[in-house]
Amino acid sequence: MISVGIIGASGYTGGELLRLLENHREVEVVSATSRQYSGVPVSRVHPHLQDTDLKFEDVGAGEIDADLVFTATPHGASMKIVPQLIERGIRVVDLSGDYRFDDTETYEEWYGIEHESPLDAVYGLPEIHREEIASADLVANPGCFPTGAILACLPLVYEKIADTFIIDSKTGVSGAGVKPTALTHYPHCSDNVIPYNVTGHRHTPEIRQELSRLNPVRLSFTPHLVPVTRGILTTAHTFLLEDLKQGEIADIFRGFYDGEPFVRVVEGIPGLSAVRGSNFCHIGCFDVDDNQRAVIVSAIDNLVKGASGQAIQNMNIMFGFREVEGLDFPGMYP
Amino acid sequence: MISVGIIGASGYTGGELLRLLENHREVEVVSATSRQYSGVPVSRVHPHLQDTDLKFEDVGAGEIDADLVFTATPHGASMKIVPQLIERGIRVVDLSGDYRFDDTETYEEWYGIEHESPLDAVYGLPEIHREEIASADLVANPGCFPTGAILACLPLVYEKIADTFIIDSKTGVSGAGVKPTALTHYPHCSDNVIPYNVTGHRHTPEIRQELSRLNPVRLSFTPHLVPVTRGILTTAHTFLLEDLKQGEIADIFRGFYDGEPFVRVVEGIPGLSAVRGSNFCHIGCFDVDDNQRAVIVSAIDNLVKGASGQAIQNMNIMFGFREVEGLDFPGMYP
Amino acid sequence: MISVGIIGASGYTGGELLRLLENHREVEVVSATSRQYSGVPVSRVHPHLQDTDLKFEDVGAGEIDADLVFTATPHGASMKIVPQLIERGIRVVDLSGDYRFDDTETYEEWYGIEHESPLDAVYGLPEIHREEIASADLVANPGCFPTGAILACLPLVYEKIADTFIIDSKTGVSGAGVKPTALTHYPHCSDNVIPYNVTGHRHTPEIRQELSRLNPVRLSFTPHLVPVTRGILTTAHTFLLEDLKQGEIADIFRGFYDGEPFVRVVEGIPGLSAVRGSNFCHIGCFDVDDNQRAVIVSAIDNLVKGASGQAIQNMNIMFGFREVEGLDFPGMYP
Amino acid sequence: MISVGIIGASGYTGGELLRLLENHREVEVVSATSRQYSGVPVSRVHPHLQDTDLKFEDVGAGEIDADLVFTATPHGASMKIVPQLIERGIRVVDLSGDYRFDDTETYEEWYGIEHESPLDAVYGLPEIHREEIASADLVANPGCFPTGAILACLPLVYEKIADTFIIDSKTGVSGAGVKPTALTHYPHCSDNVIPYNVTGHRHTPEIRQELSRLNPVRLSFTPHLVPVTRGILTTAHTFLLEDLKQGEIADIFRGFYDGEPFVRVVEGIPGLSAVRGSNFCHIGCFDVDDNQRAVIVSAIDNLVKGASGQAIQNMNIMFGFREVEGLDFPGMYP
Structure with a gap:
């Protein structure tokens, strides 16, 4: 059992992380942050999650305490949060574009932002990088x-x-x-x-x-x-x-x-x-x-293989859980 | 672990039963019937169910062998199937309207069909009839x-x-x-x-x-x-x-x-x-x-609380499983 | 041929007025106002109206010159515009809720706004008030x-x-x-x-x-x-x-x-x-x-009988045009 | 004023022809055929066309009398109808694929049907073939x-x-x-x-x-x-x-x-x-x-430029009407 935090938990990818982790047997979500909804029950913002007692907190990267943090923050915001988490020994799956590129120039050209804090990261597509993901401290979750x-x-x-x-x-x-x-x-x-x-x-x-x-x-x-x-x-x-x-x-x-x-x-x-x-x-x-x-x-x-599900798949690989844990159910048709 | 059959498994409620039972820890689906798709892999008809090896069979009520059968058949069709199953000692959750009414007259008036084979059944809304459901052989799943x-x-x-x-x-x-x-x-x-x-x-x-x-x-x-x-x-x-x-x-x-x-x-x-x-x-x-x-x-x-999910909830009650087994996950928003 | 102005022409009801008046044989739209889009061609905001040369203007009720003005403004805004138009002898069809009520109290109770400038108006549902509409200076277009x-x-x-x-x-x-x-x-x-x-x-x-x-x-x-x-x-x-x-x-x-x-x-x-x-x-x-x-x-x-079409129907009645002028075409199915 | 017939008028393209021709000042629709709905008022099948008294007729190509006929029939069906119309001196705009190809082989290869009755036709895209359309007896309306x-x-x-x-x-x-x-x-x-x-x-x-x-x-x-x-x-x-x-x-x-x-x-x-x-x-x-x-x-x-509207545009060119007659109104946004 590991403890997990979600920074930026009030958006759709945050909601999906919370939905999918509700049935994950190896994980406890200890913190879901949101500046806008600080103090508000998660069930008010994510109406499908009626059975959680979590409330959104306005907690920064310097205070959050967890084995792993998902940063479900926009590009530009992640680069201000991730380095501090890594420094504090917290492993990170970042859902933004900030750490997906081998070279900073490409990032800066296409995103039009100067990159304040480049770090070594593994591109989190398990079908290509499964082995590096296993030992990574920072995984850049694919777009x-x-x-x-x-x-x-x-x-x-x-x-x-x-x-x-x-x-x-x-x-x-x-x-x-x-x-x-x-x-x-x-x-x-x-x-x-x-x-x-x-x-x-x-x-x-x-x-x-x-x-x-x-x-x-x-x-x-x-x-x-x-x-x-x-x-x-x-x-x-x-x-x-x-x-x-x-x-x-x-x-x-x-x-x-x-x-x-x-x-x-x-x-x-x-x-x-x-x-x-x-x-x-x-x-x-x-x-x-x-x-x-x-x-x-x-x-x-x-929102799943394209974001939060793949982030959990990466977490599973990083912590040696069954790769499919929390994710082994089929799609919904129709 | 019980064995379960689904008669009429190629429709939407059949597909939902198969989807939801895929992660049910007390159940093995041993038969999924369909006249139209006999011999066809389930994954062809239900494209989300790629990981099952089941094929549709054209098996009748007299041959199917299971602890419980879901009859996901239209009204008018269930009344021709259910009695035989009950006689053979198979417990049934019927998803049609055929066994929902206390008196046959109401059924015949509103459905415009003569009822060939009335049977004692429990109306399967657990919020009203939980106790009778537990001991029922035939549960009429609500509309x-x-x-x-x-x-x-x-x-x-x-x-x-x-x-x-x-x-x-x-x-x-x-x-x-x-x-x-x-x-x-x-x-x-x-x-x-x-x-x-x-x-x-x-x-x-x-x-x-x-x-x-x-x-x-x-x-x-x-x-x-x-x-x-x-x-x-x-x-x-x-x-x-x-x-x-x-x-x-x-x-x-x-x-x-x-x-x-x-x-x-x-x-x-x-x-x-x-x-x-x-x-x-x-x-x-x-x-x-x-x-x-x-x-x-x-x-x-x-398709879930309004049909297949409730049918599984009823099965859980009938067999003394946790009532939420296979169903304890939140909705999907957005 | 009369001249018509539309105050608040960049929204959906403004767009519908422009669309429907494009083929009205008795009307020339002389002014379409929008504060936000002042100077912008109408075709940029209403992409279906490629063939008009109109540009949005930031013109107030004191300057606009027309035989009739449609005020496609929100409730609370119309009451600041309409009296000035009426005073200047311009007939008005107001699409807001500001002039729909016989008594100001009801308006103020349900809209939560003090009414600054009550005026005599006819409720513009032709099926009830056709005759009064014909001679009205101010028609309150129904919700x-x-x-x-x-x-x-x-x-x-x-x-x-x-x-x-x-x-x-x-x-x-x-x-x-x-x-x-x-x-x-x-x-x-x-x-x-x-x-x-x-x-x-x-x-x-x-x-x-x-x-x-x-x-x-x-x-x-x-x-x-x-x-x-x-x-x-x-x-x-x-x-x-x-x-x-x-x-x-x-x-x-x-x-x-x-x-x-x-x-x-x-x-x-x-x-x-x-x-x-x-x-x-x-x-x-x-x-x-x-x-x-x-x-x-x-x-x-x-947007048509519920807003802009009915507003044009009212205008037709007010000016003695054929009541169906500009509106005599069927719906679009599918 | 010309008389127009529509063969196959109960489908969507038939409905669009009827909708668009309702306001065409040079055309009277004298016949709308449908085998399935013979005798049924058009307004039953096309619920938006409440103001027409037309009824569907089961009239064949040998009996229909009109200056122009739109054949809104499926490919394979048109080739059995069009030659007879042409022979009887009726000009035709065919909405099927039967007469769109310069060489019959291409048609037969892609449609998998033997072409029973090839005829000279003009491909009805006015932006390419306006002049030939003007004098054509048979226009093959584009896909x-x-x-x-x-x-x-x-x-x-x-x-x-x-x-x-x-x-x-x-x-x-x-x-x-x-x-x-x-x-x-x-x-x-x-x-x-x-x-x-x-x-x-x-x-x-x-x-x-x-x-x-x-x-x-x-x-x-x-x-x-x-x-x-x-x-x-x-x-x-x-x-x-x-x-x-x-x-x-x-x-x-x-x-x-x-x-x-x-x-x-x-x-x-x-x-x-x-x-x-x-x-x-x-x-x-x-x-x-x-x-x-x-x-x-x-x-x-x-259904319009991709079918019935273009068919009317072709008709307008064929008969020397204003090319935009019946079609000069903008799209509907939103």
């Missing part, structure tokens, strides 16, 4: 789009079957966070499909970094907001360098992800509702057209 | 609307504070089942609110029967289809017979449901997303206007 | 809920067939206006049904006032937010004072609304998608149950 | 995806700035027609994004044919079903052959479509809600990333 996109492309890059990718992603609105904006206003985004940050989304360099570790790639990325609450459907278009058929590509994926606890190579087309609420990534399609363009489709829940 | 409506009215009827109710319910489309119809066609029911069976819905006599056990009621019921996947929001309008304030009504509800594992009396207004995917019923509001009209609002997931 | 509710109850009150009403209304999210809030944040209100102001909504006294002109009523009102962009579906539950059948009630409605250009008594149940984007109010259902409870259902587009 | 895709790519192909395209389209569910299916069942397609016919959609050769008339292209196409009622958002990814900036591409598009009555090159990103219900195609974005990949986004209403 939601990168999780879906990297898992859809990885086997092809590894096998050098493809090096040019156009990633056309469709995300549910919860990915934009809990704060109301003109973009997420129901009458604006319902019955609509809204491309945004079409060529300049910050997750682009993150996807490129992880795939390029294996082999060079030329990758373009465009996200769309769709009228869906949860989920990211990634359509990866690529031109094959070899003449492969659908079944052969599927076999490559099945071999590559064999034994992975949360990746499933499915028959047919993955659906968002099949992974809803769960930590699974479904991958499928593998169609090839007469232009040698192949299509790989992946589906995740952006 | 989705009645679950939400009865729980919203019960304390007021018990306390004789109200006897006239107008129940205006709003249901998600999954309540209509897995079969596509003109009503459930996306372009028809999205961006729409559709009253149906406005004064003649079959759940009306079911609600009346259970509330009238306590005290006489005059109750009217109207359901609406709303563009929501899961959930029933019940707005119960009633005229108070006593001059009570909001806080007093809330206290009556809190007292009445004290200790209930799946009923929560919440601050403010219950939301569908707070119970989504879970077996909880949230009840709240309790506002009273200048006409002495009080409003009670309840929220359930129609 | 969205009252429009749907009053039209659903009016014939029954007139005929003294019913005097007790429970109005359970379901509104699309555009009714909350263009400003993002926690309530209208997509992940919060999608896949949800949210009762609000359950017994205290400001439209309650407005509905009561207009119906009580004919005969006394005891009326309760509860609105719900549903995941719909446009539309209000009103379910009016009432206990009949006479023993009437469905067909008889339908006949009463048909007779009462005979000749009305924008009310249609329909076969079956009205649907939001049948009136979407149009100025029509569809009324139907008329079912009666064994408690003598009758159900009347009405459907309107909250 | 919904091709309309959005071709208009998004055309200027780049014409200018030889790009020759490789990946078209990732997102369509509303009304594109699947009025018939309920498992795919269009609300609980299945809501809160979901569903790629389908990923590399084999029949609209692929149609898009290729029209673009290739200008210059050779290598084009891949993948459609997705999104939880939207109306609209197609097309994301066209292309690799530029020249080093162009966003503003330069925008200028090319503005020049190319200058004077087009229904194409608007917009600032920013086109939205489905901006064209909803209208015949407009909005085109925008034009972002270029560091891979020289440019993104063009177009938005149409699949």
